[in-house]
Amino acid sequence: MNVSKRLYSYYLIWPALLIYSIFFVLPALIGLFYSFTDWRLDREAIKFIGWDNFERIFTDRTLLLAMKNTTIFAIVTVLGKNLLGIALAVGLNMKLKSKNLLRAIFYSPSILSVLVISIVFTPMLRSDGTINRIFEAVGLPSLSQAWLTNPALVIWTVAFVSIWQHTGFQMAIYLAGLQSISKEYYEAATIDGAGSWRSFRSITIPLLLPAININLMLTLIGGLKVFSEVFVLTGGGPGNASQVVGTIILRSFGEGSWGLGTAVNTLLFAAVTIIAIPLLIFMRRKEVSE
């Protein structure tokens, strides 16, 4: 193939690159600029203030709490969604009569709007709600909690609701991964005398790594960027107890501190990049080819 023919294929990316630059790179750069200013409603009065916004992020108690909550939410949901997702996928990859029905059931919450989830869960999680009633009915009244209004508990509750909603989606990706693993590996392993745990550890996990990588990335980035679940379930409350970085950005814009809001957003972007990219590289090294 000559040079011009080889380059031809690259011309095709120009339209996409242009749109990407206008709608992603440019706003990102403008955002980066504004995060170093005291940007607010008075356009004329805008000043360059250096690192002030970032300094404030790390000294404001609510912002620090929001970062702590975001971290808790991300870790809990990454673990929950992936462990449960793998377990469900392995279970539903077996020869079960009702497996199609069950797959549909487990997947269905992830197609619901988070608003619907909020309408369903808010009354269930009240102190006199269904969940506490169930605890009382089975003789465990000590487990009754103010799930959404106890400041110490609320972020964990929101994480639980998120796990409930999205695990089905993770399960679907794991199922796709599982189904692409050739049966021959398992047959060979059985002949070699491996039990089911050994097969799972030595065949399933390594060959499922690409799916694990995708799911880890998706759940981690989703966890760090969490907004809608917190917004609809608690609005960041009670008080500021369940604020996360996403709701803080909204709060800053609402308060008219647009520069600060942009700085928090820039920081979130940096955090996601710094955590996600090395993890992605690390995980991809672990992958094996069939």
Add this chain to the structure above:
Amino acid sequence: MSKQMKKIATGLLAGIMTLTLAACGSDNSGKGNAAATDNGGGNSGGSSGKKVTIELAISKSSQDSAFVAQDVLDEFEQKTNIKVNLQLLPAEQTATVLQTKLAVDEVPDLIQYNLASATTDLNLERNFEILDNEPWVSRLLNKDVLSAYDHVYSFHYSQDTGMQGVVYNKDIFKDLGLEIPKNYEEFLAVCEKIKASGITPVFMPFKDNWAANIWPAAAFADWAAKNEPSLFEDINAGRKKWSDVPEFATFLEQQYEVYKKGYTNTDILSDSYDMAVGKFLNKETAMMFMGDWLIVNVAEKDPNVHLGLFAIPSSEDANLGASPLGGQLFIPKKAKHMDEAKKFLEFLATKEVAQKMVDSQGSVSNFSDVTTPKLPEYKQEIVDQYITPKKTTLTTDAYMIVDRSELYRLLQDEFAGGLDAKGVLKAWDEKFSQLMKDKGVEGF
């Protein structure tokens, strides 16, 4: 398979990262769709050849406002050859759209917005025309409800928008032989009697954290008006702090005590304002710290429920809180048709037009020569007991020129157990001074 997965992963990651920063680009939303156009010099081809169109921006949720009734607009156009074009803004984005319009100088000639929010959201002093010298101002009965920073900034024909206090069920009070409490001790005694009858004395819907502000907003303002009239001026200049007034902490403790003593619904942080109408319709609750709009909402569902309003009993013989909220009209400083916009206000303020609007809305006139029509019972009582004897005080919302949502969250936190009354005021002092600093107010 592995390569395919990698491709999918890369694609997904790129998509997600794009979304991460999408918020950065939202600052200019609305810039392009500003509908305000300069039709000033446009020749309509009519006989006068001077037809002017002015733009009035209004939230979609206010489109039944008396200011913009079609017959009013038609009459104005006939008399003056000035056409009023309505720009309907999506209700949930009204503030954002207006902020953007002001920021990029795409300003309408008139805006309907509420005064208290305009001071915080729209930078009232900077962006809006002072109306002190307009001909209708001298006929105003109550200038305060249209004023901020000692100037008239807005227009309205009525003075009764949003009275705040304790909404109560008159029938329950009558059945139990209760009187309207005049101080905090009497209020607690009333609560005790209602509770004994098996009805929840007070409904607190503090999932909506703004609802926790009704008590303090009236109590603080009442105390300041009677004891230290310059207090809010000093607070806004950074000379005083919210926590410098020990009574403020007392008022917050009072509201908390009502809950602690078991006079409220149990799950106050899970219950929201939209449940309130039902609670009153079912006679599950006898009182609520709220505005008279709740009475209107309940009456719409069942006119046979008799509700009334009395002042927050935070101190002896307190005044009723007057909310500065409501839809007033403002003229932006950069309006392209300043004179025509002012003419529109003059027209609305004429005796005939104002009378028509007051009659149709059943509201209390703010013009000396316009008669207030027969009012609904609850409103007549408010007028007789509070407005006529001048026993109302603008709530703190009128004086706070920053976003108040953090205060509401702090008030909610008091009930979640995170802060005590003093802690609330201290935390609000910090946030308040930061927000004032952000606004570039001197003294912070």
